Amino acid sequence: MADRFASRPLLVLWDIDGTLIDNGGVSKEAYALTFTRLTGRPLQRPVTTDGKTDPAVLRSMLRQHGIEATPALLDRAVQTMAAVFESLVPRLRERGHTEPGAPAAIAALGRQGNVVQSVLTGNTVHNARVKTSVFGLDGGLDYEVGAYGSDSEVRTDLVRVARTKAAAKYGIRFEPDTTVLIGDTPRDIEAGLGGGAYVVGVATGEYDVESLTAKGANVVLPNLRDADAVVRAVLGARRDQPDA
Known part of the structure; x- marks a missing residue:
């Protein structure tokens, strides 16, 4: 080519x-909602992205809450976040x-x-x-x-x-x-x-x-x-x- x-x-x-x-802040909202859907628990600490990749942020969130970020759980977290982002498209369009x-x-x-x-x-x-x-x-x-x-x-x-x-x-x-x-x-x-x-x-x-x-x-x-x-x-x- x-x-x-x-x-x-x-x-x-x-x-x-x-x-x-x-x-418009939708990314941080998506992280928090992903954590709750994945664990059944509310997020206790603010999301800190600091330029990290999505998987790295999810791993950090789990560890900060005393949850082992096993490969299987992290894979589920990434899949959950994909579904969350789909649900937040109207909000992204409105606020972003x-x-x-x-x-x-x-x-x-x-x-x-x-x-x-x-x-x-x-x-x-x-x-x-x-x-x-x-x-x-x-x-x-x-x-x-x-x-x-x-x-x-x-x-x-x-x-x-x-x-x-x-x-x-x-x-x-x-x-x-x-x-x-x-x-x-x-x-x-x-x-x-x-x-x-x-x-x-x-x-x-x-x-x-x-x-x-x-x-x-x-x-x-x-x-x-x-x-x-x-x-x-x-x-x-x-x-x-x-x-x-």
């Missing part, structure tokens, strides 16, 4: 929460929203013709698809080559996971200068740099431009409102290529 691209393609991996969408400019940025990158867009997220693949499809962002994203919390609980591993999937599907090896991660938190930047990706930080979440720059992002944008600026930032990963 490599001949579909006119030049070396870019693999662009979007973070979801805080970057493409604001979930896309980050301004996100749909246009995805569309602008899609028009480049040599860009494969997917996601790199701590969400499981099911929850990632729910969150993006609710807000109409799924059309430009190739979920088959994405990397999810259900692939690994270690975020740095996820860049390699996405590259492996993309290479298998497209017959192309994606290198650091052709892999771009876009995210809004220091943990996103650490995962991208640790995985050998070019990192575009966006101050769409809790962290400002200065904070993301200090963490080592290759370039930082204040938001996604300027689609042309997003395209320029992403294509910066290829600036040393002869055809750039």
Whole structure:
């Protein structure tokens, strides 16, 4: 499938929460409801996500309440959370929203013709698809080559996971200068740099431009409102290529 691209393609991996969408607090509500459905007990401690993957958050919640997170129980927890998220779709649609400019940025990158867009997220693949499809962002994203919390609980591993999937599907090896991660938190930047990706930080979440720059992002944008600026930032990963 490599001949579909006119030049070396870019693999662009979007973070979801805080970057493409604001979930309006529905994610934390989903964790709490999952715990209650799974254990029959109310959640006694606040949910702390801290950039962790969905399975890692569920494991931490169980342990904090004195429950052994066996592989079987954790698998049940992930399945329960998938059902919970389905039930919360109306609330997500009501309370959440896309980050301004996100749909246009995805569309602008899609028009480049040599860009494969997917996601790199701590969400499981099911929850990632729910969150993006609710807000109409799924059309430009190739979920088959994405990397999810259900692939690994270690975020740095996820860049390699996405590259492996993309290479298998497209017959192309994606290198650091052709892999771009876009995210809004220091943990996103650490995962991208640790995985050998070019990192575009966006101050769409809790962290400002200065904070993301200090963490080592290759370039930082204040938001996604300027689609042309997003395209320029992403294509910066290829600036040393002869055809750039």
